[in-house]
Amino acid sequence: MKYCVLVAYVPDTASIIKIGGAGNRIDEGGIKWIISPYDEFALEEAIRLKEARGGEVTVITYAPDRGSTGLRECLARGADHAVHVVGGEATFGDAFAIARVLAAAVQKAGPFDLVFCGIKGVGSDQSLVGAMVAELLDVPHVSGVVKLEVGEGSLTAQRDVEGGTEVFTAPLPCLVAAHKGLNEPRYPSLKGIMAAKKVPIQTWKPADLGLDEAALGWAEATTRWLKLELPPAKAGGTILKGEEDPAGAARELARLLRHEAKAI
Amino acid sequence: MGCILTFVEQRGGVPRKASLEALSQARRLAQGAGWTVCAVLVGHGVKDRAAELGAWGATTVYVADEEKFAAFSAEGYAAAIVAAAKACPPAAIFMAATITGKDLSGRLAARLGVGCLADVVAVSLAGDHVQAVRPVYSGKALATVDGGRSSPVVVTLRPNVFPAEAGGAPAQVVELPPVEAAIRSKVVEVKASEGGELDVAEADIIVSGGRGIKAAENFALIRSLAEPLGAAVGASRAVVDAGWIAHKHQVGQTGKVVSPSLYIACGISGAIQHLAGMSSSKVIVAINKDPEAPIFKVADYGVVGDLFQVIPPLVEEIKKLKQE
Numbered sequence: 001m002k003y004c005v006l007v008a009y010v011p012d013t014a015s016i017i018k019i020g021g022a023g024n025r026i027d028e029g030g031i032k033w034i035i036s037p038y039d040e041f042a043l044e045e046a047i048r049l050k051e052a053r054g055g056e057v058t059v060i061t062y063a064p065d066r067g068s069t070g071l072r073e074c075l076a077r078g079a080d081h082a083v084h085v086v087g088g089e090a091t092f093g094d095a096f097a098i099a100r101v102l103a104a105a106v107q108k109a110g111p112f113d114l115v116f117c118g119i120k121g122v123g124s125d126q127s128l129v130g131a132m133v134a135e136l137l138d139v140p141h142v143s144g145v146v147k148l149e150v151g152e153g154s155l156t157a158q159r160d161v162e163g164g165t166e167v168f169t170a171p172l173p174c175l176v177a178a179h180k181g182l183n184e185p186r187y188p189s190l191k192g193i194m195a196a197k198k199v200p201i202q203t204w205k206p207a208d209l210g211l212d213e214a215a216l217g218w219a220e221a222t223t224r225w226l227k228l229e230l231p232p233a234k235a236g237g238t239i240l241k242g243e244e245d246p247a248g249a250a251r252e253l254a255r256l257l258r259h260e261a262k263a264i
Numbered sequence: 265m266g267c268i269l270t271f272v273e274q275r276g277g278v279p280r281k282a283s284l285e286a287l288s289q290a291r292r293l294a295q296g297a298g299w300t301v302c303a304v305l306v307g308h309g310v311k312d313r314a315a316e317l318g319a320w321g322a323t324t325v326y327v328a329d330e331e332k333f334a335a336f337s338a339e340g341y342a343a344a345i346v347a348a349a350k351a352c353p354p355a356a357i358f359m360a361a362t363i364t365g366k367d368l369s370g371r372l373a374a375r376l377g378v379g380c381l382a383d384v385v386a387v388s389l390a391g392d393h394v395q396a397v398r399p400v401y402s403g404k405a406l407a408t409v410d411g412g413r414s415s416p417v418v419v420t421l422r423p424n425v426f427p428a429e430a431g432g433a434p435a436q437v438v439e440l441p442p443v444e445a446a447i448r449s450k451v452v453e454v455k456a457s458e459g460g461e462l463d464v465a466e467a468d469i470i471v472s473g474g475r476g477i478k479a480a481e482n483f484a485l486i487r488s489l490a491e492p493l494g495a496a497v498g499a500s501r502a503v504v505d506a507g508w509i510a511h512k513h514q515v516g517q518t519g520k521v522v523s524p525s526l527y528i529a530c531g532i533s534g535a536i537q538h539l540a541g542m543s544s545s546k547v548i549v550a551i552n553k554d555p556e557a558p559i560f561k562v563a564d565y566g567v568v569g570d571l572f573q574v575i576p577p578l579v580e581e582i583k584k585l586k587q588e
Contacts, residue, residue, distance in 0.1 A: 093409070125402060128380055130370065160511075160512045166455075231403065234561070237548075237566055239555075253581075
């Protein structure tokens with residue numbers, strides 16, 4: 001079996017976000033970059049399948065130069081091959097353009113039986129790229145997978161929905177967008193880190209995939225970030241001291257929620 | 265003049281609240297611009313309820329009522345919406361940013377070769393451009409995004425943000441001819457959670473527990489507060505990672521991003537990742553014994569104290585108020 005994992009390289013979830021550039025991007029100064037947490041579940045699942053059934057795992061990212069650091073980490077965890085499509089500045093935030101680049105890269109690096117990605121990149125938080133790539137590749141997809149069983153030529157997958165769980169079946173090849181709960185990702189081993197240094201990273205530009213990144217950029221973007229703002233700061237709230245008279249504070253809180261906030 | 269086509273999700277033939285919110289918002293936008301609003305209903309045995317959607321703003325409801333749509337499939341439902349869009353045709357396609365909506369929107373947008381404004385909390389028309397505000401970096405920033413080059417642009421609207429307003433005549437119902445769809449990935453079973461547990465993403469009130477509750481069994485205390493409020497139970501990442509409660513309850517950057525009308529954080533210190541997931545809630549209450557906890561910075565009301573001593577009398581007081 002051949003597995004592909006699409007990874008996004010995003011600001012650490014502990015990052016403090018500041019506005020930079022022309023006011024429609026974040027200030028990247030001081031940002032630490034990480035593999036998107038949901039992509040870790042995707043990668044772990046592919047590596048576990050490989051370990052259980054044999055095969056190869058290829059990771060693909062579409063990112064500026066820094067993306068190669070993320071790919072090395074994926075290799076250290078157990079991926080066999082890595083493809084870095086260098087770019088992403090022009091198509092920033094436009095999920096459809098990103099999906100077109102990734103789908104073309106999957107096609108060139110493939111074919112694959114299973115393509116994995118995270119349910120979302122913790123950044124632009126769109127949850128779109130996976131299903132878009134699947135549509136562009138003309139394969140089925142299952143999004144938000146928390147349990148996966150891969151059989152001969154097909155899979156069964158579960159996802160949590162509001163008020164329950166849905167069980168899906170799909171034939172292979174298929175795209176699976178992973179959610180938290182699917183597995184517990186491993187840390188890279190020292191041996192893995194050393195071995196990963198020797199693996200060559202395949203580097204492509206969008207042009208190598210028959211795509212003109214500039215043409216996919218601002219001029220042709222299906223969605224454009226016009227402005228980025230920080231949420232309005234909150235005024236100081238009413239703080240009740242409940243150390244000595246917890247019941248009194250509780251009564252006052254209930255009263256405020258009822259009569260002032262009208263929230264209950 | 266444009267049209268906004270709204271996909272209405274249903275369960276057992278009953279339209280979901282988040283879809284009625286999206287439909288109502290479509291009507292508010294359309295009224296200001298002289299546009300029209302259509303809806304598309306997909307399922308099996310659903311057509312009898314279609315005309316009712318007029319009350320929520322649709323003048324025409326396209327119905328794809330076929331056995332193959334009894335269970336959800338992104339491929340099948342996207343094909344049905346494309347069929348409705350051919351008949352309509354819309355300048356924008358709205359749907360609720362539910363789990364189904366988020367899944368379907370990417371498939372649909374790619375099939376149409378257009379973009380999607382995902383999980384928006386505000387949406388407006390700038391001439392014939394649909395523009396929206398969407399939380400990014402898990403709510404640490406807000407992006408204003410233009411979908412003007414996408415025709416039609418797909419827009420998913422965050423549940424619980426836009427009011428659903430009823431009032432209006434029954435809609436004209438148009439049954440779509442059988443839709444051709446290659447359905448490969450599909451739902452084969454739906455398991456309801458025990459006791460029909462309310463999901464944090466849909467709840468109007470959320471009571472969340474963090475490390476300060478000290479042990480898994482103390483979620484009983486959180487539930488005792490949630491119950492009289494009709495609230496969903498949320499959790500911080502720390503207690504989910506500790507295995508005290510399932511991940512679907514997690515609120516925050518690697519959990520669910522929520523905006524209920526009331527969020528009560530109990531024993532949650534307020535890590536930046538948690539704040540990112542709930543700070544857009546309308547009213548925030550924090551109960552924590554550490555007066556320096558970051559959660560108090562975003563709280564509208566806070567109680568500095570031991571939650572084991574504060575919550576029981578709070579539950580009694582709320583029950584009393586509810587009886588008044």
